[in-house]
Each structure stands twice: as C-alpha cells, then as structure tokens.
Amino acid sequence: MTKGTLYGLGVGPGDPELITLKAHRLLISAPVLAYPAPEHGDSLARSIVASHLSGKQTEIAIRMPLDLNRFPVEAVYDQAAIDIAEHLDAGRDVAAICEGDPFFYGSFMYLFGRLADRHEVVVVPGVSSLVACPAAAGAPLAARDDTLLVCPGIMDEALMRERLANVEAAAIIKVGRHLDKVRRVLTELDLVERAHYVEHATMADQVVLPFSEIEAAKAPYFSMVLIHRRGEAWR
C-alpha cells in the first residue's frame, strides 16, 4: 500500500485569504487535519482556515498543556507523531497546519523532526508574520544591502542593545512581557522614532502604532517591533 504524505502547511498570519493557492488545495484534499491547540479551547491555526473546511476531515488537535513542567512539549509532540504516523502508514495524507510559515519559528518543525526520516514530508511555505507586520504597518522591512536581524523579545537586554546597534533593520518578535525592556533598548539607541509596533497582524484585532505611542508595559505574544535605521527602507 502507498503510504500517505505529511503536508506541513503554513496558513499565514491570520487573514484567511493569506493562505496560498497550494496550501489551500492540499488543506481541503487531505483526509486528516492536524493542528496545534491550547490545553482548552480553540486552535488559532484551525480558526484561520475554518472557513475553508468541509467539516468531513478527521482532526488531530495537538494540545499544549499549560503546565509544561508536568507534561513537557517533547512528550506532546512524541504522541502527536505517533498518531499522525498511524494515518500515514494506513495510506492517508495528513495536512498539519501552523500559523505563518512552518519553518519560521513554526510549530511544524517539531513534527518534521520526528517524522521526516521515515515518511514523505512536503513543506509548503506560508506568509510569515515577518512580512505581514511590515505590510500592515506600511513600513518596508529591508532593502538594498541592508542587514536584517530577527530576535525574540526574551533576548538578554545588553545583548539586544549590542546587536541592534549594528544592523540597518530589525524585527523583535514575540515581544510579550518584554515590552519595557525593548523600550529601554530603543531609547538608549535613539531608535524609538524609527520603530513601529504591530500586534495580531491581519487579524480582526490588529493594532498598528508608532512605537513612541505605546505606553503599556506588556504586549501580547503575537506582537512585533519593526525598526529601520534609515527610517524608511527605500531611502
């Protein structure tokens, strides 16, 4: 019997129309759909594609426990890989979806690492938040011979200051509770006026503001600060 293929589909940043034709085609034709989800409640990735679904697919929700000390993420993906492999071995294709792009800080890579050596895996790239946020902000990310740094908000403060001092363009992702730290770094580097803030890009609750207008100490997890040293990348 021919084994099934595991499709890793990037479904884009939130707007259901920002899925590619290819991911859409594979999404609706696979008999099995797998997606990351919180311990309780709805999956963001599934909600992005919900309007495209027939409701006739077998669904595998990969639920992340709130208490990762009690039940580590590795164990969750080990079990998910076993569940998915059963379908693949039985000849059924599985569409595993994730927000944004599968390989840009995406959850799909943990399935990839567990299944790619024994199963056929096809990865379909998606629109990542790294390009969705600049489009939402009307702020080009990088141009010409710019060096671009992508760093997570959790990065050490001194290190963040050092690294940002040396690049033309930067995106600080997963800002979350690190917003105050980011503000201190940008202030010290005199980059506050060159920075945009975006949360939940392309979603119904999208927020886009000049960074200087952000007063909160915390941001959501899905937030990003975009910085360009020239102010406008095309100059």
Place this chain on the structure above:
Amino acid sequence: MTKGTLYGLGVGPGDPELITLKAHRLLISAPVLAYPAPEHGDSLARSIVASHLSGKQTEIAIRMPLDLNRFPVEAVYDQAAIDIAEHLDAGRDVAAICEGDPFFYGSFMYLFGRLADRHEVVVVPGVSSLVACPAAAGAPLAARDDTLLVCPGIMDEALMRERLANVEAAAIIKVGRHLDKVRRVLTELDLVERAHYVEHATMADQVVLPFSEIEAAKAPYFSMVLIHRRGEAWR
C-alpha cells in the same frame, strides 16, 4: 470621481501556486498590471502569475536599464510612478506585482515611497524566499529563542564573519558572485557542514544541495545559503 487604489502584491518565490488567495483575487480584478522587467525580455514577476492572467489588462513594464550609470534606477521609478498615478487619478486600480514579498528586499517599496503619500496603497504580503528556501531544503530556518540574521552576499567579509559568529541562524541572500567569500567565512567558522545552498527555490530550475557539495565560484543572483548553528533548528 473615486481614485484608484495601488495594490502592492507579493506573488511568492516562483511556483504560481504560492500566491495567496488575496493577491490572486486582486491581481485578476485590477484593470492595470505593473511589474519590474529587465531592459529586454520577460519579467520574472509577470511570468510567475502568467497562468492566472486574462490578457485583457493594461500592462506597465517597469524596465531596468542594464547601464544604471547612464539611466539611474531612481529615474526609472520616478517615471513609473507618474505612469501609475495617471491610472489611479483616472479611477483605475493598479496591481503592482513583485517576486516574493513587496517589503522584504522587494522592488515594490520604490513605488510605495513615491506614491503612498498621495494615493491609497494596500500592500499584500507574500511568501518570501526567506521561507521558501528552507521549505525547499527541508531545513527549518529558526526556532525557539534563536536569533536570525539576514545579510546580503555583498557584505564585507570581516563583518560577515563577525556577525555570523554571534547568531544561531542565518540566511545569506543574493549570493551571486560572492559565493567564494561565503565559503571562506563558513569554513573559518566551521559552519560548512551546517549550511544548505538553494537557488531558484520553487522554480522549475530549483537547485538544493548541502553547501559542502557546491564547488562553483559564483551563484545566480536568486540564491541563498542557510545556516543553523545547531544543525537542526528543532533541537
């Protein structure tokens, strides 16, 4: 009269199916299509979407002269902006397409810089080469708290060595004639075995190889070297 809207559409890395549903919808409904093109011959961006076109649109080819000293790129975009503004002022929407994403080293931002202050502009993000190359290579780009550096091949050699020494993940874009330099840097940093080479990702002439198997001194312009310090981003 209602003025037209300028749509900046990222059409993805090359596979015509890697355009988003949104860009596809706006592409086929705009009465005017604009795209970058070489001085002579076909436009890559137009060729990516050619199978989607009706042939009934007014087309504006923004042709880049080979000799940019004789006729600078700024003058080309100044004229293109004038041509596009005429259509917008007459109430016609214009779809300006570019390979990959409009704001990730994309040509669209030069139109954006000339037109966004006086016209309605909507930017639709696309699948950039930055995520298409890792998908093609089966090599996740970045995960967890990785810092990711994107730098152009033209970067100074000492600087490239210094910057690559400090990040978990990196993508060297527009490798072109700088392949030998990239090889020296990766060799000195003992990263050759951690690097993938991709050219023309998702196109008919796609090449994917471990970097260690590349022997040429030069690469095409549309090529990328992907590096991950842990070897595999999900570990």
